[in-house]
Amino acid sequence: MDFGMKNRLSNIINPKTGKTVMLAVDHGYFQGPTTGLKDLRKTVTPLLPLTDCLFITRGMLRTSIDPRSATPICLRVSGGPSVLGELSNEDITTSIEEAIRLNASGVGMSIFVGSKNEDRTISNLGRLVNEAERYGIPVLAITAVGREMVRDARYLSLACRIAAEIGAHFVKTYYCEDFYKIAEGCPVPIVMAGGKKIPERDALQMTFNAIKEGASGVDMGRNIFQSDNPVGMVKAIRAIVHKGASVDEAFEIYSKNKLSSQVVTE
Ligand code: R5P
DSSP, X not given: OOHHHHXXXXXXXXXXXXXXXXXXXXXXHHHSXXXXXXXXHHHHTTTGGGOSEEEEEHHHHHHHSOTTOOSOEEXXXXXXXXXXXXXXXXXXXXXXXXXXXXXXXXXXXXXXXXXXXXXXXXXXXXXXXXXXXXXXXXXXXXXXXXXXXXXXXXXXXXXXXXXXXXXXXXEEEEOOTTHHHHHHTOSSXXXXXXXXXXXXXXHHHHHHHHHHTTOOEEXXXXXXXXXXXXXXXXXXXXXXXXXXXXXXXXXXXHHHHHHHHHHHHO
């Protein structure tokens, strides 16, 4: 691995802890104005200093993020279909040149293993890796789960391993029972996506389990920005990911932060 690649990866994954807390706010690229992200700037601005890396599309980066922010960017570079269409019908939408212009530390795209267009999304990943490596830019492969797929360790292990074999430098996948089996079969770092909003304590428990079972962090969206206390949730997640906090300790961080923000706003 050359200097540029290592340097950018260490912008994303903290070399001191070997972990990362990424904030995913790319949902609009196929879902439109997702709950919590209608005013993306308002939602994200207070979370940016607490985030190791922001996962976002170029359109929202250009329009809604202060370019003076020091938070590293991982750019979502795939898209195509909307939530109303065939989700696996994705292609690369954003060039490496654009990623460099936007000073991205990494680029990310989805693969749809087992879905209608799995082969095209996997070969697109290969092409993206070829191009990104020319400039020392790490590639995040996201194992998108088609409506017809089951989110279990067997399926997600298959998808993560394929992503790594094709050359992804890190992989994002969902949590499931026996998550450790996914981590065991995947030679590159795995970050956990949060999935649909669940109660805060459950999201913290899921984070704790994923880290214990081999994840290198999270790239979480809805369980942070749809929380009643997004700042408290990021702080709590950071405590688990970077400091090895227990679920009780993390939940206390979330709850205390909620109380103090209520005191300030009331
Ligand atoms: C899918 O829309 C994206 O890849 C998200 O970045 C990913 O699912 C993480 O967001 P969440 O934690 O809301 O699932």
